[in-house]
Amino acid sequence: MSQARAQRIVVMTGVTAGLGVHAVQHIAARPDTRVIVGARETGRTLPRGVEAIPLELGSLASVREFADAVMRRLGDARIDILVLNAGMQTANNERRSADGYELTFAVNHLGHYLLARLLAPHMAEHGRLVITTSEMHDPAVTPLAPKSLDLQALARPSKSGFGSGIRAYAASKLCNLLTAQSFVALDDVKARQIDVIAFTPGLTGGTSLGRDSSRFMRVFVTFLMRTVFRLIGLFRPEYVMGTAERSGEALAEVSLGVVTPPPGRIYISLVKGEPVFPDPSELARSRDARDRVWRESAAMVGIE
Secondary structure, three states: OOOOOOOEEEEEEOOOOHHHHHHHHHHHOOOOEEEEEEEOOOOOOOOOOOEEEEOOOOOHHHHHHHHHHHHHHHOOOOEEEEEEOOOOOOOOOOOEOOOOOEHHHHHHHHHHHHHHHHHHHHEEEEEEEEEEOOHHHOOOOOOOOOOOOOHHHHHOOOOOOOOHHHHHHHHHHHHHHHHHHHHHHOHHHHHOOOEEEEEEOOOEOOOOOOOOOOHHHHHHHHHHHHOHHHHHOOOOHHHOOEOHHHHHHHHHHHHHOOOOOOOOOOEEEEEOOEEEOOOOOOHHHOHHHHHHHHHHHHHHHOOO
16 A cells, blocks of 8 residues: 555445445544545435445446546545445346446446446555455355356346346356456556455345345345355355454455455455455456456447
């Protein structure tokens, strides 16, 4: 983190619900820290001093407007920490973004991809880029995780049905991880020694991911978490459900550099409330998949 300036500048998404509420509280409480957040509803209660700018990640025009507004407010100042935490999950993959893309893919991946591309050049040396992903990307954790990657099919799916919403979410989280891998490989990021971290909070209760699902689906998922997942958690610790409070605190610790991965690694996973540093899925480590996501996402958002 840059030591030449007295004020640390943090830009965040996903702070008005779930673990993000707790993360922004911890970050904003740090002295000499300026926090700017993007939110669909800027009238929500935020910690004192936090600045809110309208942002709809499902609209590429809104993402560009948010990035422009951030840069205007900062002037010549640089971003020390960029936290891309917002996320959503729907019951199926039938909803579309303002630009015609599948909504979960658009919000979780494409909007954040564009935002990172626009704001990364304005980050400080020794800055930190944190992207919230999920263990749901990994077939070793869940059978619903993607075993192959077709970005065009994710962006404009031709098939729907039961489970399509969860599969879309898992695939979008894989894209988040591959985006993080792409930034790590950039010469400019290396030259400015920007840390890039993909963080998964693990199975977390009290989030708003399924807020757009039917009441039946929300009740069903709650039932699974309290029964089946609890039983599986006796043998698979990644299925032990954590709290939004602890997950938010951990996201803040990662963002502030209190918790860092070992050299050469970028993936941090919260398991039973403690950070661990596993390998992500084989597909998440694929250079070919990484480069395809970067290239095809750039075409979708209209940048080189």
